[in-house]
Amino acid sequence: MLSLIGIVIVVIGFVLRINPLLVVTVAGIATGIASGLAPLEVVAAFGKAFITSRYVAIVWLVLPVIGLLEHAGLKERARAVVAGLRAATAPRVLLAYFAIRQITAALGLTSLGGHAQMVRPLIAPMAEGAAENQYGDLPQSVRYTIRAHTAAVDNIALFFGEDIFIAIGSILLIRGFLDQNGIHVEPAQLAIWAIPTAICAFVIHCTRLLLLDRKLRAELAQKTEQV
Amino acid sequence: MITLEHIYWLSGLMMAGVAIVNWRDRSNPRRLNNTAFWGIYAITFLAGSYLPDLANGSLVIAMVLVASIRGLGQGKQESATREEREASARRWGNKLFVPALAIPLITVLGTLLFKKIIINGMPVVDVTQVTVISLGIATLVALATGMIMLRPPLLAPIREARRLLDAVGWAAVLPQMLAALGALFAIAGVGNVVSGLAQRWIPLDNPFVVVTTYALGMAVFTMIMGNAFAAFPVMTAGIGLPLIVQKFGGDPAVMAAIGMLSGYCGTLMTPMAANFNIVPTALLELPDENAVIKVQIPTALMLLGTNILLMNFLVFRR
Numbered sequence: 001m002l003s004l005i006g007i008v009i010v011v012i013g014f015v016l017r018i019n020p021l022l023v024v025t026v027a028g029i030a031t032g033i034a035s036g037l038a039p040l041e042v043v044a045a046f047g048k049a050f051i052t053s054r055y056v057a058i059v060w061l062v063l064p065v066i067g068l069l070e071h072a073g074l075k076e077r078a079r080a081v082v083a084g085l086r087a088a089t090a091p092r093v094l095l096a097y098f099a100i101r102q103i104t105a106a107l108g109l110t111s112l113g114g115h116a117q118m119v120r121p122l123i124a125p126m127a128e129g130a131a132e133n134q135y136g137d138l139p140q141s142v143r144y145t146i147r148a149h150t151a152a153v154d155n156i157a158l159f160f161g162e163d164i165f166i167a168i169g170s171i172l173l174i175r176g177f178l179d180q181n182g183i184h185v186e187p188a189q190l191a192i193w194a195i196p197t198a199i200c201a202f203v204i205h206c207t208r209l210l211l212l213d214r215k216l217r218a219e220l221a222q223k224t225e226q227v
Numbered sequence: 228m229i230t231l232e233h234i235y236w237l238s239g240l241m242m243a244g245v246a247i248v249n250w251r252d253r254s255n256p257r258r259l260n261n262t263a264f265w266g267i268y269a270i271t272f273l274a275g276s277y278l279p280d281l282a283n284g285s286l287v288i289a290m291v292l293v294a295s296i297r298g299l300g301q302g303k304q305e306s307a308t309r310e311e312r313e314a315s316a317r318r319w320g321n322k323l324f325v326p327a328l329a330i331p332l333i334t335v336l337g338t339l340l341f342k343k344i345i346i347n348g349m350p351v352v353d354v355t356q357v358t359v360i361s362l363g364i365a366t367l368v369a370l371a372t373g374m375i376m377l378r379p380p381l382l383a384p385i386r387e388a389r390r391l392l393d394a395v396g397w398a399a400v401l402p403q404m405l406a407a408l409g410a411l412f413a414i415a416g417v418g419n420v421v422s423g424l425a426q427r428w429i430p431l432d433n434p435f436v437v438v439t440t441y442a443l444g445m446a447v448f449t450m451i452m453g454n455a456f457a458a459f460p461v462m463t464a465g466i467g468l469p470l471i472v473q474k475f476g477g478d479p480a481v482m483a484a485i486g487m488l489s490g491y492c493g494t495l496m497t498p499m500a501a502n503f504n505i506v507p508t509a510l511l512e513l514p515d516e517n518a519v520i521k522v523q524i525p526t527a528l529m530l531l532g533t534n535i536l537l538m539n540f541l542v543f544r545r
Contacts, residue, residue, distance in 0.1 A: 003415040006408065007451055014498055020505070021397050022295035024404045025288065028411045035415035040281060042411070047284025049410035051275040055359050056402045056502055058234055060392065061241060062362075065326055065370040067387025071307055072377050073316030074323045080316065111334040111358060115507040121327055124511055148518040151507035152495075155519075156526055159491040163484065170456065174483045177460055181468055185480045193484035193541065200533045205526045 006031030062117050070121060078122050079129030088130040090146050091213035095206055097123050097150075098157045102202060105161030108168065113154050124150045135220040142216065149212065153205070160201035163194035230353040232276060234363035239272030244385040245392050249302070257300030261393060264293045268400065287407070294397040301393045319377075326373040330365045337361025391510075398509040398516075402502035405453050412452060421448055422465025431466070434475045435539055441466045442535045445486050446493035446527075453499025455490030462486070477542040485538040492534065495527035496520060 006027040013023025025046075032042030066074075082088050104112045113119075124147050131138055131146060138146075162168045166187035178185055246266035249258050267290045275283055293299075307315070316323065338361050341352045352360045370384060392399060412418070425444055431437050444466060448458035467486060471477040494500045498520065508516045515521075 001420060003412075003417050003420055006412060006415070006417070010408075010451075010499070019295040019298075019397070020401055020498070020501070021291045021404055024401070024408050025291045028408045031408075031411045031415045031417070037414070043284035043288060044280035045284070045411055045414060046407045047282065047287055048280040049407035050287045050403050051271060051280075051283050053403050053406035054235055054238075054272060054275065055231060055356070056406065057272075057399070058238060058359050058363055059502075060388075060399060061234075061238055061366040062330055062369075063388040063391045064241065064384035065330070065366060065373050067391050068370070068373050068377065068379060068384050069323055069327055071312070071315075071379070071383070071387055072319060072323060073307075073312040073314075074327060076309075076313045076316035077320065077323045081321070109335050111338065111362065112331045114331070115503075115510050117327075117330050119507060120510045122324075144513050144515075144518060145522075147511040147513060148508070148522045151511060151519045152522040152526070154507075155495060155503045155523065159494065160488065160530075163488060170487050173456055173459065174487060177463065178479055178483060181464070183468075183472070183479045185483070189480040190484045193481045194488060196537050196541070197485060197488045197530070197534055200537070201526070201530055204529050204533070208526060 002034040003031060005034050059114065059116050066116065066121050074121050075125040078125040079132070082126045082129040083133045085130075088126075089134055089213055090127040090131040090216065091149075091209040093123070093127045093130050094149055094153045095209050098153045098202070098206060098209070101154060101157035102161035102198065105158050106164035106198070108162075108165040110158060110162050110165075110168070113158060115151060115154060119150050119154050123154070131216065131220075135216075138220075142220065145212075149209070153209075156201060156205050160194075160198045164191050164198055166191045228349050228353060229351060229360055229364075231356045231359060234360055235272045235276070237363060237367075239269045239274075241385070241388060242266075242269035242272060245269075245389045248382075248386055248389040249393070252302040255300045255302035257297065258302070260293055260297055261299050264290055264299055264397070265392070267293070287404075290400065291404075294400075299393070299396050301396075302389075322376065326369040326376070329369045329372060330362075333365035333368055334358070334361045337364055394512065395506065395509040398501065398506050401505060405499055405501055409452055409454060409457050413457070417451075418448070418457070418461030419465070421451075422461055425466060431470055434471075434477075434543060437466065437470045437475065438477075438539050438542060439535050441471060441482070441486060442489040442531065442538055445490040446496075446531050449490040449493030450497035450499065453494070453497055453501070455487055455494055458490050458493070459483075459487055471542060475543065478544070481538065481542045481544075485534050485541070489531055489534045489538075492527040492531040495523040 009027040009030055010023060028046055029042050032045060101113050127146050127150050128143055163170055171187050171190050174190055175185060175187060242265050246262045246269060249261040252258055267286050271286055338358050341357050342354050344351045425440060429440050441462060444462045445458055448462055449455045452458055467482055471482050472479050498505055504520050505516055508518050
């Protein structure tokens with residue numbers, strides 16, 4: 001039971017909005033010591049795990065070129081392209097991105113997306129551009145809402161698309177785990193049972209996007225009239 | 228052969244460059260903190276594979292202290308004004324998309340093709356890490372294309388990287404810190420304690436209750452660990468296999484597939500999945516660091532309910 005202290009610290013830290021790096025470090029050290037490691041052993045275990053998971057930080061290598069292109073007007077261009085499409089609204093842009101992201105992930109092309117590569121420089125400016133085009137200058141809160149939705153679309157479409165591809169990490173993990181326990185399943189069997197949830201994810205989230213479209217129209221159209 | 232280590236060197240050089248640009252920027256009142264933070268991070272990339280675990284752990288703790296005690300700052304933004312960017316956007320037009328779209332396209336192509344290129348019986352890249360290595364190579368190609376096309380000053384890419392990385396700040400390191408926390412949870416056996424609690428407190432003699440417990444457990448445990456892959460073995464060994472499959476005769480393929488997806492519903496709702504939920508709020512300059520999670524929660528809950536019903540319906544269909 002004592003080993004659960006780390007979870008308690010994380011929850012309290014996040015609720016009190018203490019710097020998450022500090023919270024996570026304290027939680028890790030407390031968990032290690034509660035499970036009987038010496039303090040230096042805990043620091044070593046931390047270092048080892050930090051070093052072996054460096055691959056999650058490779059994505060920052062995109063920043064030099066993305067920054068360079070942003071300096072040259074990439075976001076402004078993305079906005080302008082969408083401004084040329086009269087049918088485009090922010091939620092419709094997101095709906096199209098959802099479909100593309102989910103289908104390509106289901107084909108194993110999970111790298112066709114990502115927050116640093118696609119969402120910040122391209123998709124978010126396109127969605128904002130579509131809304132600007134429709135309603136003129138946007139209140140900052142609406143910009144934030146649209147951006148948060150863009151990030152959410154990237155995540156949800158990825159998560160509930162990728163498991164349909166038979167060679168993705170999670171399918172391999174499931175298969176390996178079941179094999180160890182003497183149960184043999186084919187990857188295709190696992191992938192097929194990911195399809196019902198994938199369809200539901202599309203229906204649920206796209207319905208929410210359409211409702212967002214209505215909500216924005218109700219909110220912003222009113223404002224335009226007042227002016 | 229190109230391995231992950233080479234890509235780490237590249238990341239280390241970039242972080243070192245970011246540290247140096249920060250050091251020379253007198254407009255940032257906390258420039259020395261930024262220099263120390265990104266400088267130490269650079270060392271973990273360049274030398275992390277060769278240093279003992281304890282030294283690496285000490286570096287990590289030093290970074291945490293720098294970031295949390297006096298905090299990181301940001302220099303005055305030196306990028307172009309909106310008018311300048313709009314003029315530049317008109318000048319370059321859709322060509323600007325070429326380097327940007329080259330990143331995902333080359334990553335995908337590399338993932339598919341590098342496995343097949345073999346020289347002297349050795350693959351050109353480490354095939355076990357092909358996606359990450361392809362991403363690294365794709366960024367280099369995109370950067371070269373951008374440099375040739377736009378002809379900016381030679382140091383512009385590293386200055387731009389500094390601008391963006393300082394905007395993200397400490398959140399850039401959070402995913403790695405959480406992975407380290409997950410490793411300590413695993414050493415401490417947190418998973419077994421949690422599934423033990425579930426088995427003791429929940430009446431597990433009704434198939435519907437068992438399936439619901441398993442799916443909810445996947446989601447909640449994923450929220451705690453920040454990763455469905457960590458939750459899956461624990462919940463499946465603790466509840467899924469002994470009860471759903473062995474006691475009630477459920478289909479293991481259905482259970483595992485939908486169980487994992489129930490875990491993903493948890494991923495959408497937790498700040499512990501920092502690279503999906505917290506890092507984008509920094510990248511998109513949102514003031515509320517939980518903004519993405521708040522947008523995702525309704526979909527995640529509805530989908531979790533759907534998963535519970537689907538699993539109940541499909542797992543016992545025989």
